[in-house]
Amino acid sequence: MTELYETQRAMRNMRKAAMQRGVVAVLDVGTSKIACLVLRFDGTDRLNEVEGIGPMAGQSGFRVIGAATTRSRGVKFGEIHAMQETERAIRTAIQAAQKMAKVRVDHVIACFGGAEPRSYGLDGAIELEGHVVTEQDVARVLAACDVPDYGEGREVLHAQPVNFALDHRSGLSDPRGQMGQRLTTDMHMLTVDEIAVQNLAHCVKRCDLELAGIASSPYVSGLASLVEDEQELGAACIDLGGGATGISIFLKKHMIYADSVRMGGDHVTGDISMGLQVPTATAERIKTFFGGVVATGMDDRDMIELEGETGDWEHDRRTVSRAELIGIMRPRVEEILEEVRARLDAAGFEYLPSQQIVLTGGGSQIPGLDGLASRILGQQVRLGRPMRVHGLPQAVTGPAFASAVGMCLFATHPQDEWWDFDLPVERYPVRSIRRAVRWFKDNW
Amino acid sequence: MQPIKPQPCDPAPSRLAYRYQRLMLTPLFRLTLRVFLPFLLSLAVAGIYLSDADRRDQLAMAVGDLRNSIQTRPEFMVNVMAIDGASRTIAEDIREVTPIDFPISSFDLDLELIQQTVAELPAVARATVRIKPGGILQVSVTERDPVMLWRSRQGLATVDKAGYVVRPVNSRSARADLPLIAGDGAEERVDEALALYEAAAPIADRVIGLVRVGKRRWDVVLDRDQRILLPEEDAVTALERVIALGHSQDMLARDLVAVDMRIAERPTIRIAERAMEEWWRIRQTPVEKREE
Numbered sequence: 044m045t046e047l048y049e050t051q052r053a054m055r056n057m058r059k060a061a062m063q064r065g066v067v068a069v070l071d072v073g074t075s076k077i078a079c080l081v082l083r084f085d086g087t088d089r090l091n092e093v094e095g096i097g098p099m100a101g102q103s104g105f106r107v108i109g110a111a112t113t114r115s116r117g118v119k120f121g122e123i124h125a126m127q128e129t130e131r132a133i134r135t136a137i138q139a140a141q142k143m144a145k146v147r148v149d150h151v152i153a154c155f156g157g158a159e160p161r162s163y164g165l166d167g168a169i170e171l172e173g174h175v176v177t178e179q180d181v182a183r184v185l186a187a188c189d190v191p192d193y194g195e196g197r198e199v200l201h202a203q204p205v206n207f208a209l210d211h212r213s214g215l216s217d218p219r220g221q222m223g224q225r226l227t228t229d230m231h232m233l234t235v236d237e238i239a240v241q242n243l244a245h246c247v248k249r250c251d252l253e254l255a256g257i258a259s260s261p262y263v264s265g266l267a268s269l270v271e272d273e274q275e276l277g278a279a280c281i282d283l284g285g286g287a288t289g290i291s292i293f294l295k296k297h298m299i300y301a302d303s304v305r306m307g308g309d310h311v312t313g314d315i316s317m318g319l320q321v322p323t324a325t326a327e328r329i330k331t332f333f334g335g336v337v338a339t340g341m342d343d344r345d346m347i348e349l350e351g352e353t354g355d356w357e358h359d360r361r362t363v364s365r366a367e368l369i370g371i372m373r374p375r376v377e378e379i380l381e382e383v384r385a386r387l388d389a390a391g392f393e394y395l396p397s398q399q400i401v402l403t404g405g406g407s408q409i410p411g412l413d414g415l416a417s418r419i420l421g422q423q424v425r426l427g428r429p430m431r432v433h434g435l436p437q438a439v440t441g442p443a444f445a446s447a448v449g450m451c452l453f454a455t456h457p458q459d460e461w462w463d464f465d466l467p468v469e470r471y472p473v474r475s476i477r478r479a480v481r482w483f484k485d486n487w
Numbered sequence: 488m489q490p491i492k493p494q495p496c497d498p499a500p501s502r503l504a505y506r507y508q509r510l511m512l513t514p515l516f517r518l519t520l521r522v523f524l525p526f527l528l529s530l531a532v533a534g535i536y537l538s539d540a541d542r543r544d545q546l547a548m549a550v551g552d553l554r555n556s557i558q559t560r561p562e563f564m565v566n567v568m569a570i571d572g573a574s575r576t577i578a579e580d581i582r583e584v585t586p587i588d589f590p591i592s593s594f595d596l597d598l599e600l601i602q603q604t605v606a607e608l609p610a611v612a613r614a615t616v617r618i619k620p621g622g623i624l625q626v627s628v629t630e631r632d633p634v635m636l637w638r639s640r641q642g643l644a645t646v647d648k649a650g651y652v653v654r655p656v657n658s659r660s661a662r663a664d665l666p667l668i669a670g671d672g673a674e675e676r677v678d679e680a681l682a683l684y685e686a687a688a689p690i691a692d693r694v695i696g697l698v699r700v701g702k703r704r705w706d707v708v709l710d711r712d713q714r715i716l717l718p719e720e721d722a723v724t725a726l727e728r729v730i731a732l733g734h735s736q737d738m739l740a741r742d743l744v745a746v747d748m749r750i751a752e753r754p755t756i757r758i759a760e761r762a763m764e765e766w767w768r769i770r771q772t773p774v775e776k777r778e779e
Contacts, residue, residue, distance in 0.1 A: 113498070131499030138500050138508055147512035251509065 051199075051462040057255040058454065061150035067255060068109075068140060068148040069450035070133065072155045072243060074118045074286025074309060075405065077129075078439065078447040079136035081109030081144040082454060105455050107434040109144025111136045112444075120305045121157025121260065121287035123242040130246045137250060151252045152454045154446055156260035156287040158239035160200070162300045162390070163191050168227040176209065176218045176226055182464040184228045193234045200240070200259050201233040202461035205297035214295070230461065231299050233259055256454065261289030261301045263449030268403040268427035268442070269293055277395035280427070281383055281420075282445060283406025285309045288379055289446075290386050292395070297458070300390040304382045308406045311375045318371040319363055321349050333365055336373045337411035342366040376409065380419040387420070401427035405443035558592040566590045566622040573628040577610050581626060584608065593618050601626070610653050635677050636662055638669040638696075648681070650674040670699030679722065683707065686723045689730050690739065704749070714745040725751065 061067040062084050071078040082105045113135040117128030141148060167188035171180055185204060193199075207215040209223035218226060240257060247254045265280035274293040282289035284307045292300040311334075316326035333347050342365040351359035392398060400420050402412060407426050417424040429448035431440065439447065500508070510516055537543055557563075566589050570578045584604050587596070598616045605614040605626060613629040633645035633653040643656040645665060652674070656662050668680045680697050683705060687694050690709070698706040705722055707715040717725050725748040732754075733739040738746070742762035747755040758766070 131497065134502075134505050135499045138505055141508065141512060145512070147509050147514075251506065 051460070054254065054256050055457075055462065057150055057253055058152065058457075061253075061255050062455075064149075066144075066146050066148050066150075067454055068137065068151045068252070069447060069454055070136070070151050070153040070247070071260070071444075071447040071450060072118060072121075072123070072129070072133070072153060073115055073260070073284055073446070074121055074156070074307065075115055075284070076112050076443070077115045077118075077132050077136045078112045078444055079110070079133075079140040080107050080435075080439070080447055080451060081140045081146065081148055082106070082451055083108045083144075083146075084455070105433065105451065107432060107436075107451065108146070109140035109142075110436050110439050111139030111143060112439065113139070115285070119157075119286055121155050121284065121289075121303065122236070122239045123155075123246060126242060126246060126249075129242075130249045133246055134250050137252070149253055150255040151247055152256040152258065152450060153243055153247060153254060154258040154260045154263050154450055154453075155239065155243055156282070156284050156289050156303055156446070157305065158235040159305075160233050160235050160259055160261070160301050160303055161193065161197075162302065163193065163232040163234070164299075165190065165202075165230040165232055166227060167230070168225060170225055171223060174222050174224075176221050176223065178219060178464070180226055181207075181219060181228075184226045185230065185461055185464055188228065188230050190232075193232075196237045197234040198237040198240050199232055199461075200235050200257060201262065201298070201301075201458075202230060203297060203458050204228050204230050204461070205295065205299055216295075231297065232461075233262070233298075233301050235259065256457075258450060258453050259289075259291075259301055260284070260287075260446045261291035261303060262298050263453050264289060264403055264429075264445035265291040265293055265298060265401075265449070266452050267429035267449030268401055268445045270430075271296075273397070273399050273401065276397035276399070278397065278399035278401060279387060279392055280401045280403060281407075281416075283307060283379070283402060283404040283412075285405065288383060288404070288406070290383055290390075292387075292390060292392060294395060300392075302386045302390070304379060304386065306375075306379045306382060307404075310379075311372050311406075314371050314375050315368065319349060319361075319368075320358075321351065325349065325351070329368065330372065331408075333368055334372055335365070335369050335410045336376050336415045338366045338369040338373075342369060372409070373415070376406075376412065376415060377419065379406075380416055384419055398423055400424045403427040403429070403442045403445040405441075407442050558594045561622075563593045564590045564622050565593050565596060565618055565624050568624040568626060569619075571625065571627045573611070573626075573630055577608070577628065577630060580608055580610070581605055581628065585626075587624070590622070596624070609651065612647070612651075633662070633665060635674075635680060636665040636667045637674045638667060639674075646674045646677055648677055650677045666694075667696035668699065669696055670702075672702035673697070673699035679705065682723050683717070683726060686726045687730070690733065693739070709739065713739065713743055716745055716747045716749050718749045718751060721751070728754070 058067070065084050067082050067084075069080050069082065084105045113132055115129075116132045117123060117125030123129045137148070137151070165188040167184050167186075169180065169184045169187050206213065206229040207218040208227045209215060209218050209221055210225055215221070243257070244254050261280065261282055264282040269278050269280055274296045277292070277294045279290060279292045286305070286307045286309050288304040288307050290302045290304070291298050312323060312326045312330055315321070315330055316323050319326065319329070321329070329347060329349070335342070345365040346362045347365060347368060349361045349363060353359055398421055400416070400423060402416055402424065403426070406412075413424055413426055426442070427445070428442050429440065429445040432448060432451055435448065537546070568582070568585070568587065568589070570581055573581060585601050596618070598618070602614055602616040605611055605616065605628065610631055611628050612631045615627045617625050619625045631647035631651055631653045634648050635646045636656065636659065637644050637646045637652070643659060645653040645656055645662060647653055659667065666680070666684045668674070668677070673680065676699065683697060684694070687707060693709045695708045695710055698708055700706055704719045705717045707717065707726065709715065715726065715729050729746050729748060738756070742759045743756050744759050745757040747757065
């Protein structure tokens with residue numbers, strides 16, 4: 044428990060230091076690409092003077108000054124698979140982004156999609172000492188949450204209080220200063236594989252960078268692509284990535300569930316490659332140019348040339364119809380979406396007041412996917428693109444960069460997490476020292 | 488297992504290249520490289536070169552030669568000194584106090600010093616010194632205008648309007664045209680003396696000079712040992728009164744020694760001793776009653 048506080052707090056302090064210096068990089072380690080954005084913080088005060096412009100959901104405080112994308116290597120299912128390869132890919136992305144930003148970055152906030160995230164709902168309750176809820180009481184109630192046994196080799200990535208209840212009043216976002224007797228809280232905790240986190244930290248460290256924070260990719264893409272009322276009323280963000288499909292459910296502006304399906308666009312490419320007997324690169328190209336999930340009569344006549352380099356004329360000059368391609372792609376996409384459906388059902392998504400589903404990620408660009416998704420997932424499906432932030436180049440505004448953009452928002456306006464609150468006094472190991480310090484302060 | 492060595496087509500930068508780029512993006516390092524390093528390098532080169540005494544001398548000599556060759560160019564040479572606004576004697580004086588060997592480079596001329604030296608000459612009121620194109624040292628002088636002759640214990644001298652001594656004079660007859668003043672502090676009140684002389688114009692042929700008495704008032708000395716003692720204030724008015732009396736009653740023509748105007752309400756005259764005796768004698772002679 045305490046070491047979790049310590050590591051997360053160390054990262055939080057590093058993030059603060061980075062914001063003080065004004066430059067921080069965000070790194071999205073995905074299966075198909077690694078994106079790096081360099082953010083410069085120039086203070087939020089500048090826009091406050093202008094009348095009629097609100098805080099703009101926290102986007103006004105920073106500006107993207109460098110952006111780079113590189114093909115990811117050594118990552119599978121959103122987890123680092125070959126360290127050296129991944130390290131080189133990260134280095135490529137960081138170097139290009141630094142070059143564009145013309146500034147050296149030392150702190151990086153990273154996110155990854157895989158590593159089997161698991162959600163836990165925690166609750167805790169205390170009797171208040173006084174009648175008014177103080178910050179210390181909030182810390183105590185958070186400490187009173189009974190942590191489930193999440194198993195060996197797991198690490199807590201997010202632990203966010205999502206709800207406070209005071210006596211019989213529930214749904215409080217900030218109970219401080221309110222009167223009551225009994226304070227209860229609900230907390231959402233997300234654990235991931237420890238190995239994946241350690242590998243990522245090692246890769247970042249090998250690039251001479253300091254890791255100033257880790258986020259879960261489904262969470263940050265939900266931050267970027269869900270609009271405010273969707274986050275408030277309840278929505279699920281499906282991030283169709285290359286190797287893993289992330290699911291995050293938001294309610295009352297808090298993430299209440301996150302999961303990931305270990306299937307994604309790379310599997311579709313693999314199916315095409317196997318089905319059409321073409322190399323993976325060709326299959327990827329055919330998928331992005333001609334892919335789809337709904338076949339029409341026109342697609343039967345739409346012939347795609349499969350170019351090859353084998354030297355066998357017959358083999359290199361084959362053609363397939365687009366309908367055949369769709370016939371290969373559709374079952375795999377359906378499988379992914381059904382798996383997502385199962386996870387959503389397991390999470391109890393149908394009990395939410397609003398059941399909006401937002402598809403984002405590179406996979407959401409398949410033509411006709413929204414029709415297929417609405418048949419499998421429910422009626423309220425839309426395609427989401429990440430929101431626009433200052434200085435973002437046009438090339439990285441697509442849905443594939445939802446998690447990179449979400450990381451920017453996460454970096455500037457992180458949610459209060461468990462470790463942001465002080466440890467309760469009775470658990471403090473160096474209490475006597477603190478008392479001594481206080482004695483000195485009072486008497487000198 | 489992938490090959491341990493990276494593939495040749497790897498787009499990733501090597502660790503070295505990556506670190507080099509990050510180093511070059513460090514602001515302090517860039518500043519060092521751009522500013523401090525060249526500065527230190529040039530400092531070191533100069534220091535090593537100049538550490539040898541022979542090289543230093545050589546360098547100094549070369550610089551001196553170059554300097555000399557530029558300074559002695561004909562454009563910078565001064566050949567003549569031209570003096571404007573000074574009479575011949577003063578011009579000679581000026582040439583005497585500023586001993587310059589022409590031709591000389593204008594860099595070696597200290598114009599300020601020359602100007603001070605010339606201005607310190609008693610006969611010179613103001614002096615400007617400049618170098619005119621064509622190698623001429625132009626000294627423009629405003630002479631002091633002698634308006635008075637001042638007799639002091641040191642001898643005769645002419646003074647200008649402000650009381651500055653212009654030049655000593657051997658004898659009164661050398662400057663017979665100038666009025667004469669004498670006495671302690673007379674030279675400080677030349678303007679008053681001038682006003683008195685102007686007032687004394689009707690009797691100018693009789694005035695020998697003015698004497699400052701006790702640094703506070705004037706005496707007009709006339710021939711035949713006559714004196715007009717003037718008050719400290721309104722001396723001119725008093726003198727005019729005396730002259731008016733002289734006109735109307737022929738007072739000055741009589742046998743007086745002094746006319747004392749020091750107290751304006753009570754002008755006094757002092758009669759000469761012989762006239763006094765004569766007067767007494769006339770008073771004492773009994774008037775014989777003519778018996779008819």
